[in-house]
Amino acid sequence: MEGIYAFCVGLLTACGIFLTLRGRTFSVVLGLTMMSYAVNLFLFASGRLTINSAAILGQSDTYADPLPQALVLTAIVIGFAMTAFVVILSMRARADLGNDHVDGKDPNEIPTDMSQSKKGERN
Amino acid sequence: MQHWTILPILLPLLVASVMLLPPLASRINWLRIASVSTLLVLTIIAAMQVVTVIDHGSQMYVLGGWSPPFGIALVADKMSSLLVLLTCFLALTCMIYACAGHDKGGEYFHPLFLFQIMGINGAFLTGDLFNLFVFFEVLLIASYALLVHAGGKNKTQAAVHYVVINLLGSSLFLLGLGILYGTLGTLNIADMAVKISQLPQNETIIAKIGALLLLIVFGLKSAMLPLQFWLPRTYSSASAPVAALFAIMTKVGIYSIFRVFTVIFGDDAGELANFASDWLWPLALLTIAIGSLGVLASPTIKLLSANLVIISAGTLLVAAALHTELATAGALYYLIHSTLVTAGLFLLADIIAKQRGQAEDRLVNARALAQPRLIGFGFAILALTIIGMPPFSGFIGKVMILNAAESMTTRLWIWPVILISSLIALIAFSRSTSRLFWKSPNNKNTPDEKAHPYEITAITMLILGAPLLVIFGGPITDYVIQAAADLHDINVSVYPLLPEVSL
Numbered sequence: 222m223e224g225i226y227a228f229c230v231g232l233l234t235a236c237g238i239f240l241t242l243r244g245r246t247f248s249v250v251l252g253l254t255m256m257s258y259a260v261n262l263f264l265f266a267s268g269r270l271t272i273n274s275a276a277i278l279g280q281s282d283t284y285a286d287p288l289p290q291a292l293v294l295t296a297i298v299i300g301f302a303m304t305a306f307v308v309i310l311s312m313r314a315r316a317d318l319g320n321d322h323v324d325g326k327d328p329n330e331i332p333t334d335m336s337q338s339k340k341g342e343r344n
Numbered sequence: 345m346q347h348w349t350i351l352p353i354l355l356p357l358l359v360a361s362v363m364l365l366p367p368l369a370s371r372i373n374w375l376r377i378a379s380v381s382t383l384l385v386l387t388i389i390a391a392m393q394v395v396t397v398i399d400h401g402s403q404m405y406v407l408g409g410w411s412p413p414f415g416i417a418l419v420a421d422k423m424s425s426l427l428v429l430l431t432c433f434l435a436l437t438c439m440i441y442a443c444a445g446h447d448k449g450g451e452y453f454h455p456l457f458l459f460q461i462m463g464i465n466g467a468f469l470t471g472d473l474f475n476l477f478v479f480f481e482v483l484l485i486a487s488y489a490l491l492v493h494a495g496g497k498n499k500t501q502a503a504v505h506y507v508v509i510n511l512l513g514s515s516l517f518l519l520g521l522g523i524l525y526g527t528l529g530t531l532n533i534a535d536m537a538v539k540i541s542q543l544p545q546n547e548t549i550i551a552k553i554g555a556l557l558l559l560i561v562f563g564l565k566s567a568m569l570p571l572q573f574w575l576p577r578t579y580s581s582a583s584a585p586v587a588a589l590f591a592i593m594t595k596v597g598i599y600s601i602f603r604v605f606t607v608i609f610g611d612d613a614g615e616l617a618n619f620a621s622d623w624l625w626p627l628a629l630l631t632i633a634i635g636s637l638g639v640l641a642s643p644t645i646k647l648l649s650a651n652l653v654i655i656s657a658g659t660l661l662v663a664a665a666l667h668t669e670l671a672t673a674g675a676l677y678y679l680i681h682s683t684l685v686t687a688g689l690f691l692l693a694d695i696i697a698k699q700r701g702q703a704e705d706r707l708v709n710a711r712a713l714a715q716p717r718l719i720g721f722g723f724a725i726l727a728l729t730i731i732g733m734p735p736f737s738g739f740i741g742k743v744m745i746l747n748a749a750e751s752m753t754t755r756l757w758i759w760p761v762i763l764i765s766s767l768i769a770l771i772a773f774s775r776s777t778s779r780l781f782w783k784s785p786n787n788k789n790t791p792d793e794k795a796h797p798y799e800i801t802a803i804t805m806l807i808l809g810a811p812l813l814v815i816f817g818g819p820i821t822d823y824v825i826q827a828a829a830d831l832h833d834i835n836v837s838v839y840p841l842l843p844e845v846s847l
Contacts, residue, residue, distance in 0.1 A: 241512060246504065253511050260518045267522035289525065292474055296518055299481045303514070306488060307507050310500070313492075317500040323508070325501040 222270060226262070233259035244328070246311035246321045253307060257300035264293050348396070349405035349420045351389050352428050352465040355382060360458035375454040376443045382458065383436040390429035397425045398823070402830070404471070404841055412471070412842055413535035419471035419841060422827030423676065427468045427599060430680055431592050434687055434806075435461045441691050441802035442585035449494025449583060456493070460486035460589065467596050471841060473524070473531045476600065477517050480565070484510050487593065490586045491578065502581040509564065509574050517561040523554030534841035537607050537834065541614035548615045555609055559620055562604070565597030567657045569631040575654060576638060580646035584694030587646070588687035588806075594653055595679055598660045602672060602831065605664065612834050624665035629761050631658030636768040645693040645705040645780075648772060649686055652730060655765050656682035662758055663745050672828035674744030677821060681737040681813055685729050688806035692722055695795045695803070696780060707779045714793050718800070720781045722807055727773040729810040732766050737813035742766065744821070 233255050240252025268286030276287040311321070318325040359382045368374055397403060402421035406412065420428070439457065447453040463483025470476050488510075491503045525531055527547045528539045543551055564571040575594070579587050605620040613619075635658055638651030656678070663675035693705050696719060703710030713719055729736035742762060749758045813820060830836045 237515075241508070249508055253508065253515075256512065256515045260515045260522075264518055264522040264525075267526035269526075288531075289522075292521070292525075295474070295478060299478070299514075302485065303481070303507075303511055306485060307511060310488070310492070310503060310507055314500045314504050317497050323504055325497070325504075 222272070226266060226270060230259050230262050230266070233262070244322055244324075246314060246323055249323060250304070250307055250311055254304055257296075257304065261293050261296055261300070264296055265289055267292075347405070348389065348393060349403050349418050349469065350407075352386055352393075352432065353418075353462050353469065355386055355389070356458040356462040356465070360455040360462070363455040363458070364452070369452075372448065376447070379439050379454045379458060380436070380443065383432060383439050383461070386461070387429065387432040387436050390425065390432045393420055393425045394422075394429050396420075397422050402836065402840065413530050413532040416475050417471040417532065417841065418469045419533075420469055421837065422823065422830050423599075423602070424468045426676065426680070426823070426827060427595070428465050430683060431461065431464050431468065434592055434683060435589060437802045437805045438585040438589045438687065438691075440798050440805070441588070444796035444798040446494075446583055446585050450492075452489070453493055456486050456489050457589070460490060464592060464596060468599060471533050473533055473536070473604070474521055477514070477521060480517065480596075481514060483593070483596070484514070487586075487590065490589075491582050493586060494583045496581075498581040499583075502577045505574050506578045509571075513561045513564045516557050516564075520554045520557030520561065523550060523557065527551045527554065532842075533603065533607055534838045537610075537612070537838045538842065540608055540616060541612055543614065543616075545615075552616055552619060555604070555616070555620070556623070558604060559601070559623060562597045562600045563627070566594045566601065566661065567597075567631070567654050568661060569627045569634060569658075572631065572634065572654050572657075576642075576647055576650040579650035579653060579690070580644065584691050587649075587690040591653065591683050591687040591690065594657050595660075595683055598657065598664070598675075598679065601661070601664050602675070606667065606672065606831055607834075607837050610667070610832065610834075618667050621665045621667055624661055625757070628658050628661035628665050629757060631655075631661060632761050632765045633658075636765045639768055639772045642772070643706055645696060645707070645776060646690065648776060649689040649693055652689070652769065653682075653686050655769070656686065659742070659745060659762060659765075662762070663748065666748055666754065666758075668748055668750070669825070669828045669832045670750075671745065671748035672831060673821070673825040674741065674748050676824040676827055677737075677744055677813075678741035680820075681729070681741045681810070684806050684809035684813075685726055685738065688722075688803055688809075689726050689730070691799070691803050691806065692719065692726065695719060695799060696723075699793050699795075700780075707776050709779070709783050713781070715795060716781055719795075720777075722803055723777065723780070725807050725810060727777065731770045731773060735814065736810040737817075738810075740814060740817055740821075 237252045237256035237259055240248045240255060243249060268289035271283060271285050274281045274283040274285045276285045276290055278284055315321045320327045359378060362368060363375060363378060397420060402419060405418040407416045460483055463479050463486055466479035467476055467483060470479055488507050491506060492499050527550050528536050530536055530539060567575045579590055582590060609616050609620060611617055632655055635651050635654035638654060639648055642648040642651055660675050660679060663671040697705035699713045700710045729738045732738035732742040746759055746762060749755045
């Protein structure tokens with residue numbers, strides 16, 4: 222179980238980092254979401270993985286550490302709010318800047334962009 | 345009296361929540377009165393807290409009665425109460441400045457501002473590492489919204505970078521916390537400090553990885569070298585009162601570095617004692633270097649101020665790398681000084697930008713300012729203070745940090761870097777001052793754009809900090825030396841906070 226769990230966390234993190242490094246806000250937002258999934262799973266595992274053990278004393282022979290579960294809950298809520306904010310912000314950026322590139326400039330439009338900025342400098 | 349410790353968090357939260365409700369939400373005058381008076385009350389509370397801490401030592405507030413290490417504890421020791429006072433005072437001045445009309449640029453400025461104060465105060469006061477994460481998120485989400493306050497292309501673009509990099513930082517923070525919880529089994533800072541020395545050999549390396557992840561996150565907040573690229577653009581595009589308030593945000597990262605890497609991974613951490621210094625040394629010096637380059641290359645006053653924030657962060661990180669009591673004390677003094685001064689500079693840059701019409705705050709020849717004497721005088725004091733000229737607080741702060749380098753090798757590294765950065769600041773300031781105040785064509789047709797009285801009040805309050813920090817230099821240095829001694833002494837900063845642990 223530990224192997225599969227670790228593999229999943231690693232895969233999610235790798236995908237998250239790859240997507241976060243992309244140039245468009247949509248993939249960056251997806252990447253951040255995946256990162257937060259990976260982090261939540263990771264936090265959950267920090268209390269050690271156990272099967273058939275409740276997080277309440279007296280319910281089973283062994284008991285799971287309840288604190289990571291509380292931490293994950295907090296992290297999920299915060300992560301959700303942050304994702305909502307970044308989605309709205311990237312939509313706003315799309316509207317304000319005219320494209321969905323993270324730098325606000327589409328690299329495919331460099332020729333026209335450069336001529337515009339030169340004009341701006343002359344002014 | 346016992347509940348005073350939590351008021352700097354609770355009061356802004358309650359007032360801001362009420363502000364969101366319909367009767368207040370659309371009445372700008374009521375909102376202004378409410379926020380200024382709240383911040384005034386907060387400053388008084390924070391000052392009384394400082395007095396209490398001087399008289400009775402560190403105060404611990406146990407939330408919900410779950411005594412540490414199980415519950416969440418708030419700890420008001422000398423260092424954190426001083427920083428809360430600084431935050432409240434800075435917020436008060438920024439709010440007075442914003443009341444001159446800057447708060448009308450967008451909705452919900454006042455509640456967001458108070459939520460931000462709540463987050464910063466909470467981050468300073470908390471004694472629990474996960475709680476620190478939560479307060480980081482509170483202050484960050486408020487800062488995201490404040491950053492785009494009043495709108496505009498520049499702000500949106502800067503905000504995308506700022507939000508994405510901070511969200512990644514939050515993920516790393518949680519990863520670090522997960523690793524540390526997995527090895528130490530606790531997130532209470534005092535408890536971690538006790539447990540870290542008892543860590544078995546094969547787990548120290550894992551704990552070290554967790555701690556280094558935290559260092560990355562705090563470095564990101566405090567603009568440490570490879571992670572500082574977001575700062576100039578973000579700070580220079582934010583509206584003036586917000587940028588001035590952000591002056592304390594990098595200090596939250598610095599404070600966290602001091603708290604975590606002095607109390608938990610400090611002298612008593614066994615194998616991991618002071619391991620972060622090796623990383624902080626080169627990064628801190630290089631941060632100062634890159635900040636100085638940025639200062640020289642800045643085309644506008646706002647960018648110049650933002651790069652000065654990076655230099656001051658680097659100077660504070662040098663003190664963190666020294667990890668001695670004297671260095672921490674110097675850092676604490678320098679931190680107060682640099683926060684007030686950079687905030688003042690951000691506000692003044694905004695006034696200059698408004699009075700120069702099209703040229704804004706760019707360092708080009710443009711029309712004369714409407715109030716050259718008043719603004720020039722303030723600017724000169726701020727510049728002298730930042731450079732570190734003798735009559736003002738920058739001098740004492742820098743001397744304290746330089747003085748903390750005791751061995752010859754550390755001196756050889758620190759002295760030239762800090763002194764050359766001051767020289768570079770001097771050059772940059774003389775260049776910009778002559779551009780702004782002397783090289784303007786003497787045309788009389790300047791429109792009447794005098795600064796609002798509120799704006800002048802706010803900036804005067806911030807500038808007054810420079811001489812006041814010197815006039816009351818004796819008591820303040822005594823206080824910061826005591827605060828640093830408390831932080832470094834495990835018998836004060838750790839054991840009293842763990843009543844349940846039998847020693």
